Structure formats: structure tokens, C-alpha cells
Amino acid sequence: MTALVWLRNDLRLHDNPALHAAAELRQGVIAVYVHCDAYVTRFPIAPSRLDFARRHLHLLTTELARHHIALQVLRVAQVSEIAPALARLARDHGISHCFFNAEYPLDELNRDQQVNQLLRAQGVTVKRCHDRVVIPPGKVRNEAGTPYKVFTPYKRKWLQLASLLPLRPVEAPAHQAALPCPSASAQDIDHLFEGQELRDLSTPWPAGEAVARARLQRFVAQDLDHYQTQRDLPAVAGTSGLSPYLAIGALSPRQALAAVLSRTGGDWNANAGVSTWISELIWREFYQHLVVDYPQVCMHRAMQVHTEAFPWRQAPEDFALWRQGRTGIPIIDAAMRQLNATGWMHNRLRMLVAMFLTKNLQIDWRWGERYFMEQLIDGDFAANNGGWQWSASTGTDAAPYFRIFNPITQSQRFDPRGQFIRLWVPELAGLSDKAIHAPHLAPSGPPPGYPAPMVDLGASRKATIALFASLGQAPAGGSDAADDIPAAPGTGAGPGPHHPG
Numbered sequence: 001m002t003a004l005v006w007l008r009n010d011l012r013l014h015d016n017p018a019l020h021a022a023a024e025l026r027q028g029v030i031a032v033y034v035h036c037d038a039y040v041t042r043f044p045i046a047p048s049r050l051d052f053a054r055r056h057l058h059l060l061t062t063e064l065a066r067h068h069i070a071l072q073v074l075r076v077a078q079v080s081e082i083a084p085a086l087a088r089l090a091r092d093h094g095i096s097h098c099f100f101n102a103e104y105p106l107d108e109l110n111r112d113q114q115v116n117q118l119l120r121a122q123g124v125t126v127k128r129c130h131d132r133v134v135i136p137p138g139k140v141r142n143e144a145g146t147p148y149k150v151f152t153p154y155k156r157k158w159l160q161l162a163s164l165l166p167l168r169p170v171e172a173p174a175h176q177a178a179l180p181c182p183s184a185s186a187q188d189i190d191h192l193f194e195g196q197e198l199r200d201l202s203t204p205w206p207a208g209e210a211v212a213r214a215r216l217q218r219f220v221a222q223d224l225d226h227y228q229t230q231r232d233l234p235a236v237a238g239t240s241g242l243s244p245y246l247a248i249g250a251l252s253p254r255q256a257l258a259a260v261l262s263r264t265g266g267d268w269n270a271n272a273g274v275s276t277w278i279s280e281l282i283w284r285e286f287y288q289h290l291v292v293d294y295p296q297v298c299m300h301r302a303m304q305v306h307t308e309a310f311p312w313r314q315a316p317e318d319f320a321l322w323r324q325g326r327t328g329i330p331i332i333d334a335a336m337r338q339l340n341a342t343g344w345m346h347n348r349l350r351m352l353v354a355m356f357l358t359k360n361l362q363i364d365w366r367w368g369e370r371y372f373m374e375q376l377i378d379g380d381f382a383a384n385n386g387g388w389q390w391s392a393s394t395g396t397d398a399a400p401y402f403r404i405f406n407p408i409t410q411s412q413r414f415d416p417r418g419q420f421i422r423l424w425v426p427e428l429a430g431l432s433d434k435a436i437h438a439p440h441l442a443p444s445g446p447p448p449g450y451p452a453p454m455v456d457l458g459a460s461r462k463a464t465i466a467l468f469a470s471l472g473q474a475p476a477g478g479s480d481a482a483d484d485i486p487a488a489p490g491t492g493a494g495p496g497p498h499h500p501g
């Protein structure tokens, strides 16, 4: 009898609960990775993220083999073929147990349910572990036993619960006596992705859990203490850059948290950098929990039902200018060009470009959500959907619709010398630090080749506020006069308390 572990977005050996549990049976372990073509066509996924998975699998097959765990890879065309393919594998290899780490979006839950049923019907014991989050969904509840809709009380409760947990990452899997079957070769792995668009971004994003752990250690040792003051400055590498590794599961949130707590001797509030970074990990967790508690978000639905009536504009030409970074608003263009070139975008800029698309161009957040997933190497359904719905004021804990970032004042505040803009919009490099944020306002106007703003920021902001107000159920509090989200007390630059970044 052999144990099977089905790997998905958990491509690592260390602190992998499903892999660990399978190895603990000490009866031989086969790991399997299934590539489904329909997933790639039905759900947007960036070619860089596909290639990131391919590169991780290359490393993983060798690492697993060192532990005498064989990696098998399967390619299927349709989602409905996944369960039968795994059932066949289980039959062929005398599998007694199958372990996998939970994935929470609705389609993944349905897929796993099919696998569960088919394997159980054939006598296999199936175990689902929780790995993607520190606290499993359904556990962070308010007094009434219902899910939180607002981040701050969720975070308070989450911290209470997490402080009671051991939070020790599980060990790497035990070495097995012998390889139960040959491991996938490099060609087998490459064959999984044949015919699909791949994009090699290995220079900015080298693969492997060793790289992820080293980046984590470096961030915690060098940058964590300054995180609070640096994290909003896109020209500075002040954030961890760990999102691609967390998204593909080369790193776990427990490992991230454990590294911080080990540095601080268990102090969750050692300084503002520490508590703010932990807060970001909790935002990540909040969004993962939301897709379970509010599964309608997995069906292209707005979290706040009344906002479904917002008359989003069908404006493909404007959408194309946004995608290409040719809006005439330098910080927006720099951000979109960073995304297109590197498969990643700074968090502050994700919020800015998302608000610009939805609030100034009044283009449906779902268009932006999809484009992000098509480009991001860290594409993660829950975080992306949560971020888009937050920015569009359609989501839970949404930014009140009347608070709309002004990209020019944001640019002056967070890229004061225009370094980030100069890097990504070289046609503006010659402008002064003052002019670079709004070249159309400079006496000489924008340099040749750079467009004038595609939209009037003030007028579009007013129009959007009026449209949201007409939807009826405006959030209580706030005022029409509010613009940027206010700074957090004491920071002078940070966001307000309900702000994911």
C-alpha cells in the first residue's frame, strides 16, 4: 500500500501538512501534480505563473526523490477528467490514502469533492489538510457566530486565536524506505505545459522553496523593521516580494509568521514594521476566508449586492489604454508598465490603478480583475478578487465609494521625486520632480509622444460618486468632500485602519 499526496498550489517540501501526513504513514509516497488544460482556458492565468509552476516542479521532482518520494505528473483536458485520472493512478499503485491541502474557491471545492467521492468509492481514505491559511476558514467568527465583514474586528479576533496556536511549521516529510515508482523526468514536466503560452521571468522570480525561504530570512533580517515607513514607496524595495511564493505555495503563511516571531522572540508588536507586516498576512487570510463565507464572489458577483446595479461603461478602447500604460497619468502608466514587464505590481499601485479603472474610467472591476490574473505571477483568486472589490467599493470592507484616490496627489506623496515614474515611463525622465506627476499641467505640456490625460480626474470622480449615491444603499458616515483615505495616526503617510496595504 502506498500513500498519495496531490500537490496543487503548495509546491514545497517543508511545512506541507498533506505531504507530511502522507510521509508519516511510512508506507511509500507518490506525489502527483495534475495539469488541466481547461483550467488554463476557463480561468485567467498568467503565462509567467504557469512557467513559475513548471520551474518549481523541476526542482521539486529532484527534492522529493531525495526523500524517496516519487513525483508523477498527469495532464488532462477537462476538469471532469481529474477525478478519474487520480482514481486510475490510485488503482495502478495500490493507494490506500490520499492527502491534499485545501483550496477554497468554489470551483476548486467542487473539483476536490468529485475526487473525494471517487477515491472513497474505491476504498481510498481521503484527508484534506489546511495549509493555505494559518487559521482554517469558519473559525474566525463574531459573537453571533457569523463571519466578519469588516477587517479590523476580524483581525482582532484572528490575533486572539492565532496567539493560542503553536504556529510551528511542520517538518519536511520523513525519508521513505524506497521510491515506489520512477519520478517524473524534466521532459515529463515540460510536456505538461506543451502548447501553452509560457513566460520565463526567472531573473526577477527564481523558482524554489529555498529561494523563498532565503528571501523571507533576508526580508525579516533587513527590511521588516522599516516596513511601515517603506512599504508605500514604489521606488523602494521595501516590501517582501514574497507574494509569488506564497501564491504558488513555495512558502507557507506559517513559515512567514514563524520567521517574524522567531526574530522578535514571540512579540507580535515588537515595532510598527512587525505589526504592519503581520497585518498584511492577515489581510491575505481575510480574503481567503471570504471566498468560503461568501462564495458568490467566486461567481463574478459583487460582494455588496446593491452595487451590482452600477452602470459600468463598456469601453474597450479606454481599457486598452489602461492596460498598455498610456492613460496620460504618469503613476498609472508606470504601474501598468511595471505589471506588464515584471508580472508584479507594488500594492499601493494596485490600489491606484484599480481605483482609476473603476472610479475614473467607470470600467467594470471584473475586467481589471481578469487582466491582473492574466499578468500576475502572484495571481491568487482570493487576494485579487478581494483587492479589486475593495478598490471598486463593491466588496466587503469596501473603501467607501466617496473616497477616491487622486492618482496625482498619491504620486506626489509616494513617489515624490518621480523615481518610479522615470524608471517605467522613460519619455518623462527629463521632467522636473514637480512636473513629472502631471506633465499636462506643466507650462510646456507633456513631452512629444506622451499623451494628455485620457479622463478629467475631477469630473469623473464626481460622476462616479453621483452614480454610487443613486444606487441607494450608501455606506453610513463619511462625506462627499473626502478624497484620499486618511493617514493612519502617527505615520503621516500610512493608510487608514480599514485599508489593505
Ligand SMILES: Cc1cc2nc3c(=O)[nH]c(=O)nc-3n(C[C@H](O)[C@H](O)[C@H](O)COP(=O)(O)OP(=O)(O)OC[C@H]3O[C@@H](n4cnc5c(N)ncnc54)[C@H](O)[C@@H]3O)c2cc1C
Pocket: 231, 239, 240, 241, 242, 243, 244, 246, 247, 280, 281, 283, 284, 285, 287, 345, 346, 347, 348, 350, 351, 354, 372, 376, 378, 379, 380, 381, 383, 384, 385, 387, 388, 391, 500, 501
Ligand atoms: C487590486 C489588487 C489586486 C491584488 N491581487 C493580488 C494577487 O493576485 N495575489 C496576491 O498575492 N496579492 C494581491 N494583492 C495584494 C497585494 O497587492 C500583494 O499581495 C502585494 O503587493 C505583494 O507584494 P509583497 O509580497 O511584497 O507584499 P508584502 O507587503 O511584503 O506583504 C506580505 C504578504 O502579505 C500578503 N498581502 C499583502 N498585502 C495584501 C493585501 N492587500 N491583500 C491580500 N494579501 C496581501 C501577500 O501574500 C504578501 O506577499 C492585490 C491587491 C490589490 C489592491
